[in-house]
Amino acid sequence: MHRPTWAEVDLGAVAENASRLRARLTAGAQLMAVVKADGYGHGAVPAARAALAAGAAWLGVAIAEEAMALRAAGIAAPILVLGWTPPEQAQAAIQAGIDLTVFSLEDAAAYRGGRLHVKVDTGMSRLGFAVDEAPAAVARLAALPGVEVRGIFTHFAGSDDDDLSGARRQLTAFRRALEALPFRPPVVHAANTAAIFRLPEAHFDLGRAGIGLYGYGGPGLRPALRWLTRIAQVREVPPQTGVSYNWTYVTQTSETLATLPVGYADGLPRSLSNRGAVRIAGGRAPIRGRVCMDQTVVSLAEVPGAKPGDPVLLIGDGQWADDMAALAATIPYEILCRIGARVPRIYIGS
Ligand SMILES: Cc1ncc(COP(=O)(O)O)c(C=O)c1O
Numbered sequence: 001m002h003r004p005t006w007a008e009v010d011l012g013a014v015a016e017n018a019s020r021l022r023a024r025l026t027a028g029a030q031l032m033a034v035v036k037a038d039g040y041g042h043g044a045v046p047a048a049r050a051a052l053a054a055g056a057a058w059l060g061v062a063i064a065e066e067a068m069a070l071r072a073a074g075i076a077a078p079i080l081v082l083g084w085t086p087p088e089q090a091q092a093a094i095q096a097g098i099d100l101t102v103f104s105l106e107d108a109a110a111y112r113g114g115r116l117h118v119k120v121d122t123g124m125s126r127l128g129f130a131v132d133e134a135p136a137a138v139a140r141l142a143a144l145p146g147v148e149v150r151g152i153f154t155h156f157a158g159s160d161d162d163d164l165s166g167a168r169r170q171l172t173a174f175r176r177a178l179e180a181l182p183f184r185p186p187v188v189h190a191a192n193t194a195a196i197f198r199l200p201e202a203h204f205d206l207g208r209a210g211i212g213l214y215g216y217g218g219p220g221l222r223p224a225l226r227w228l229t230r231i232a233q234v235r236e237v238p239p240q241t242g243v244s245y246n247w248t249y250v251t252q253t254s255e256t257l258a259t260l261p262v263g264y265a266d267g268l269p270r271s272l273s274n275r276g277a278v279r280i281a282g283g284r285a286p287i288r289g290r291v292c293m294d295q296t297v298v299s300l301a302e303v304p305g306a307k308p309g310d311p312v313l314l315i316g317d318g319q320w321a322d323d324m325a326a327l328a329a330t331i332p333y334e335i336l337c338r339i340g341a342r343v344p345r346i347y348i349g350s
């Protein structure tokens with residue numbers, strides 16, 4: 001039994017997307033399945049298992065806790081924490097066989113015995129050693145007791161931009177750092193999903209795919225998540241009826257409204273108030289008034305006959321997370337990873 005608002009995750013689609021991403025990589029490059037933020041909302045452990053079964057060799061997460069949760073679930077594959085691991089968390093992660101990202105020599109002092117990937121900031125201005133500092137940093141890190149410099153990597157700011165000249169400049173800067181290294185670490189990586197598709201010269205030893213795994217960001221991919229709910233109540237209201245908080249919508253004519261048991265606490269953006277639409281029986285049901293914390297009202301004007309209990313599609317079947325994102329002035333990443341913890345994930349296709 002689960003509440004009548006749920007996300008249906010097709011693990012067959014995740015596996016298929018992983019296979020397609022792998023097929024795009026240049027010879028010798030492996031695939032990292034990026035499963036941070038609970039697998040972009042799809043469930044980190046099931047998404048990781050599906051991707052590994054389809055040939056992904058690595059897993060990527062943002063924080064050490066996410067890596068530990070994968071280990072606790074019995075996943076033995078190599079895992080890299082892509083973000084900052086504070087010194088006090090480092091030894092537990094290293095003991096669990098988790099690779100850490102390093103971008104400061106101060107933190108590295110706490111990373112004894114660890115397998116490290118050196119982050120180089122080639123233009124994102126977010127995390128990493130500067131390009132000119134990286135070679136000396138690699139030499140210092142390699143000299144630390146028990147430390148293995150297993151990887152070196154960078155991240156693109158705009159591999160999804162129409163104009164790839166910025167990404168190419170970043171790649172040139174990354175190559176400059178690589179050429180000045182005292183040795184070449186075994187795993188050199190740079191490409192996210194968009195770069196896997198658009199910048200083969202950035203594949204090196206590993207492509208780090210997040211959004212592509214879940215079906216967005218490249219050709220031939222299949223969205224893995226559908227988001228559904230069911231109608232709680234149906235009512236016909238007279239003209240001049242205010243709907244939801246602050247009456248930001250007032251009916252012009254009499255209108256049949258349906259209340260859905262889903263709201264912004266579940267991740268339905270409040271910015272879709274009076275903007276978005278859901279699908280009921282294949283028809284469009286626009287959102288009326290404010291999206292509330294736990295409930296949302298839609299119009300049944302174009303879907304007469306819908307009744308309490310009927311299924312409602314928030315994401316799926318031609319109305320995907322990127323469509324919702326465009327209406328909410330955000331990106332599919334944010335839509336997907338904000339689907340709330342209280343929305344049960346129901347797995348199919350495993
Ligand atoms: C360092 C790093 N690599 C790879 C990814 C995956 O990117 P994408 O989801 O665009 O494939 C991310 C996600 O933000 C990231 O931060």
